[in-house]
Amino acid sequence: MEPASDKIYDTLKRHWGFTEFRPVQEEIIRSVLEGRDTLALMPTGGGKSLTYQVPTLARPGLCIVVTPLIALMKDQVDRLRARRIAAVAIHSGLSPRQIDIALDNCVYGDVKFLYVAPERLATEAFRLRVVRMNVSLLAVDEAHCISQWGYDFRPSYLRIAELREKLPGVPVLALTASATKPVADDIMRHLKFAEPHILRSSFARPNLSYSVRRTDDKNGQLLRLVHNVPGSGIVYTRTREGTEQTADFLRQEGVPAAAYHGGLGHAERALRQEEWLSGKVRVMVATNAFGMGIDKPDVRFVVHYAMCDSLESYYQEAGRAGRDGARAYALLLVASDDSDRIARRFEQEFPPLEKVKEIYESVCSYLQVGVGDGGE
Missing domain, CATH: 3.40.50.300 (P-loop containing nucleotide triphosphate hydrolases)
Known part of the structure; x- marks a missing residue:
């Protein structure tokens, strides 16, 4: 019934x-x-x-x-x-x-x-x-x-x-x-x-302001935002080392910050997450391993130090700000040499088509599967 x-x-x-x-x-x-x-x-x-x-x-x-x-x-x-x-x-x-x-x-x-x-x-x-x-x-x-x-x-x-x-x-x-x-x-x-x-459901988030800043002084821009927008935030960096360096920088500037990445032990990650959720730590500097499914409604800003791999990932990560419906800010920081760096990373992660074909043919030959067969 x-x-x-x-x-x-x-x-x-x-x-x-x-x-x-x-x-x-x-x-x-x-x-x-x-x-x-x-x-x-x-x-x-x-x-x-x-x-x-x-x-x-x-x-x-x-x-x-x-x-x-x-x-x-x-x-x-x-x-x-x-x-x-x-x-x-x-x-x-x-x-x-x-x-x-x-x-x-x-x-x-x-x-x-x-x-x-x-x-x-x-x-x-x-x-x-x-x-x-x-x-x-x-x-x-x-x-x-x-x-x-x-x-x-x-x-x-x-x-x-x-x-x-x-x-x-x-x-x-x-x-x-x-x-x-x-x-x-x-x-x-x-x-x-x-x-x-x-x-x-509608994906519009009218309370969320999206902006892109082109700057070679990302730390300076971050500090400006942190000082001008009260409340807690997340800063996403690409590398584990980057999370530690940026968290150190914020702490030296008097902002309670912690780093979060996959290289930390399970207990340490849980502790840092808890400190951020409870407000003891104001800013969490993290790799994209952080935030998925974490429900903290009063995040006032999300800052990206580097572009995401896809628009979907960016939307999802930036969308962790302002879940309570109040005004919040998503800021993407772009340096002049970022696009070259991203292109290089893309080339490293995705080999050229010729290389993929060569590997595919080698695998088929090794497994004695006809080229084009062996779906699933």
Whole structure:
């Protein structure tokens, strides 16, 4: 039986204290409750998590949320538990014993949300338990990771189709902030949608000011912004070394700043993230490993020291500013020699077509596959 309109509004009011949904949120929720496979394209900060949390709380059963980020899982689980909603997360940071307990709680307990990394879907422990869970919805966050055309392809996401076979009749809600038409088609195909179904929210962010400054004194421009715009911010640099240097520079200028990158230990990253979320650190200087799925509504500025690899990545990273709807600034700093540097990097990362053809032919020859055969 589909919950009536007042049921979803009652759920929204009871757990979040809101009386209205944002544009398209209600449409997505109704689509899910009707049992339709749905691809939801919503901007960063558009309230994606409510679109699977509300329908799950409005009826019996639990929701499995597939997400690539441990930081996001922890953040979401903490937030749900703070609202007295039972939620667990399974990721590489847990011992096998802890994972077993969490999965058993999903089978026998009152857990409403199970957050899981895509890599975990293939494990024996997960496969044996999931068929015994009362699953009402499968939510796939950062769904562009499923597409080879997306800017963050993760092969482990392709296992979600296998998971669907174990959960017949359970609808899937795929969520992303950026998907071109080929990516959207790819997502729906790989997730075995019963029929194509896309719901789009407006991507306009009227409170966010985008600007590009051409300067050879990036530190000076950064300092000007930091001194003129109150509140917390993120500064994206391309290298780990760059994050440390820029954070040092800001600290020397009296700005509480920390560096965040993949070279830090897990505990150190978690500590720095916590200090930034709590406001102890004002500016986080990071590689693009930081920020995905982190929900800090009052970020007043995002500064890019270097251009991103794609417009989608830029939109997603810049969009971490101003999620509370108040005025915020996205600033891209471009030096005179940046374009040459980017062209060189592009050439290093992507070999010329002739080289690709040569490697392809060598691989086909080694595997004794006819050139042009061996699709998939």
